[in-house]
Amino acid sequence: MTEIAAQSPNYLLAKFQNLVDWAVNSSRANSLWPMPFGTACCAIEFMATAASRYDFARFGMERQAFSPRQADVLICAGRLPFKLAPVIRRIYDQMPQPKWVISMGACASTGGIFDNYAMVQGIDTIVPVDVYVPGCPPRPEGLLYGVLLLHKKIKGESLFDAERRRDEQPLDDKGLRLSPAEIDEVSEPFGNSVHQFRSA
């Protein structure tokens, strides 16, 4: 019995809520229709994952949805330049709830090796991300593991718990998803990659 049972006064109501949650969540998790937002090299590994050898159709992602209207999970496979940022934001907004985001690859998650003027340093400054898949490009098994993590996350959600329900997260009044200080702090180069900026 999850912690929901402790909140609701009535035992039978709790059991019913758990049953509905289990039914809804497992059906959602096992039939995720991916929206492949494939931009760069990770898109090729994404295609290899979709092809017959690794075949993520085994995990319920048989049908790829190329329009956000029928998509459940937005998989950003590849680096995201600033020119493409409004596109992914618009596509994310046009996906119906419940929707999730997998950030596939180092470039989507952190900007990767492209710490320069053209690249968004991690798509979480643009759209809320649920699962980050490391790797450049991540092996198909890595992406599948990311999908399984997402399944686990979906099975933990609940329709009746306001805090764990999927609600829209629009941009704030300044047109940003995070506060400017947070974006600057997240986009700073980390580790010792700072000396890469000497040009001679």
Next chain:
Amino acid sequence: MTSQIDLIPGRLREAVARDGETIVYVARERLLEAMTWLQQTPGQEYDYLVDVTAVEYRDRERAIEVVYFLRSLSRKTDLRVKVELQASDELTVDSVWGLWHGADWLEREVYDMFGIAFRGHPDLRRILMWETYAEGFPLRKDFPLRGRFSRAEQVRQALNANPEAHYSLDELSIADAWGDIPDDMRERLKRGERGTVPE
């Protein structure tokens, strides 16, 4: 065949690169004349334009070079034509689009990355960055690697551009001809605020 080189109109000097290609420096004013001569005279027939690019050196006094890679498919020879532009004066060169249509996008990219304008180019707009990119010309040596604005400002500019900033003026005129432009966009276009990002 190098004896032919000094017949090029507007030739200043020539050199040999480390990969054995001959380089010809041509005066900026007579570039188009030289290129037409190279393409059309029977002995030369440089009918294939391999690439157009620009080079800016780390020490500022050296001139910015616009480099044209030419190739004659029939004679299987290559030639590299360079035009030197002093960074101080105006960075404009004649466009070779009239001679080789392949130069269309190459020159637009050099304009986008270096700010070198090509006179006579049919549609000189930015091609790699979005048209209303305000931070400058990325491949110039004075342009910082991570861009001039802060990351938050770059994200804000990218996410909040006006809808018409995504379209070139060609497409806006097409849409306008079929009456597809909404009124608020028409007002902004009249005021010429295509690139400004609302606060």
Next chain:
Amino acid sequence: MNYFTSAMQPYIPFLMLLGLAVVAGVTMIAGSHFLGPRRPTEVKDRPYESGMPPLGTAHERFSVKFYLVAMLFIVFDIETVFLIPWAAIYFGGGAGAQPGAVTMGFLLVEMLVFLAILFVGYVYVWKRGAFQWD
């Protein structure tokens, strides 16, 4: 004569199937309409055009040849629909009809006349060039 042995007998399974189909359809649509979460936002209602803000509407006037092809398709499609019950009877040896009311030859000629009429229409449309696309 109770209901089951009356003339309606052959249609009961068909009606049950039809009812089942309607019930399934309605429950699915009504279920998702009432149970599904609805969180409209201003951007979500805008048309999706490959991630770009659309310019202009899609409700434009387009050329007449699209309607023409649709009409032609309907005409010749209904023709084949009429063929199906006829073929069932004809190749079933005239099973469904009352005995003695019709001979096989009459069935065949009847359908050939029907086809001939439509063939005249087909040739006319073909010569007028309605099938030319561009």
Next chain:
Amino acid sequence: MSTRTVELELATPGMDAQGQPTRVPLTASDLGGEHLLLNMGPQHPATHGVLRLVVELDGETVVRCIPHVGYLHSGFEKLGEYRHYNQIVPLTDRTDYLSPMANNVGMALAAEKLMGIEITPRCTVLRVIACEMSRIISHMVWLGTTSIDLGAFTPFLWAFQERERIYNLQEMWTGARLTTSLTRVGGLMADIPDPFVEGLRKFTDTFPNTLGEIDRVLTRNAVWAGRTQGIGVMTPAEAINYSLSGPMLRASGVPYDVRKDKPYLGYDTYDFDVPVGEHGDVYDRYLVRLEECHQANRILQQALARLPDGPINVDDPRVILPPKSRAMSDMEAMIFHFKQVMEGVKAPVGEAYVGIENPKGELGNYFVSDGTAKPVRWRIRPPSFINLSALPKMAEGHLLSDLVAINASVDIVMGEVDR
């Protein structure tokens, strides 16, 4: 019917020297329907990456096609100016990620020509193997995705099965399936492991069967021929004027191949022929690329036959790291090791351009150096970018579904188009 004039006083970029709108909008005839401005935009299954085509449609006919690129611009050339030569190698296989090894080889050849380094015979043959394997996997991705665009799904699975077999070989050699970073200035990152030669031989024996199946399914297929013949034609003169290269140029009947006309890596000693089309339409590009896979297979077999023994790296300690064992014991090797890691390989002042025959066309790498270890300018001559610039010329006048076929036949990869 409103004749199309520019009623807005719009700014000048679209104007030419005389102030006239350069591409004068057409005048709509009365009977025709209204034109529709449509975005085949960055996120579209048929644009092979984040290419955006703004298309003006009259019904189904493409009246004007205006491509927008730059949606994957990642500033490679700017990054190149902040990296040592050996640090640029990982950047190269992320430009054209469909044939990563060929890009590594291209960049290494340019750097070696700049520094005047002669590579060892074994390294030359191994680089030829790397280039031809890249050609096969690049054409396989093109074949798979183009057949999906035109409705045939099975060739995609066959093609990707072959790709997986080459991925196994690449992973065996370099440890990575896609981002191989194979070459170093003056040699390779590693020699080929023992099962590699056997695996490649088995691949080259069975690969023509898959090509034969794909050929049987597509070449004389009425739908495929109907959708691709006579579509997006480029005459030889136009192909040369638009600076097309690779299969696009050869399909238009211009027999120009960098491996034959400006041989590198000993390609003139291999026996292979260059397929050349006559009509220059989408069907001919398909035939040329299919035949190129056969020829690449032949080259691989010849390369396997002549693979010499010997070192893969040139033994100049200023360029190639000395082996770890000597670096720890011998003082001189340690100094070279330290200098190379801290300061990188220094290149003499000057410039060098090397163009190689990439699956997409002629991939050029142009280095300008001022004596330091980081290049002043690293220019990639992008074949897909230039081939794509001819798309409006090919596509205007055809139907929208033909635009999908033409865009697929140009075989673009956006990482290289936008650099």
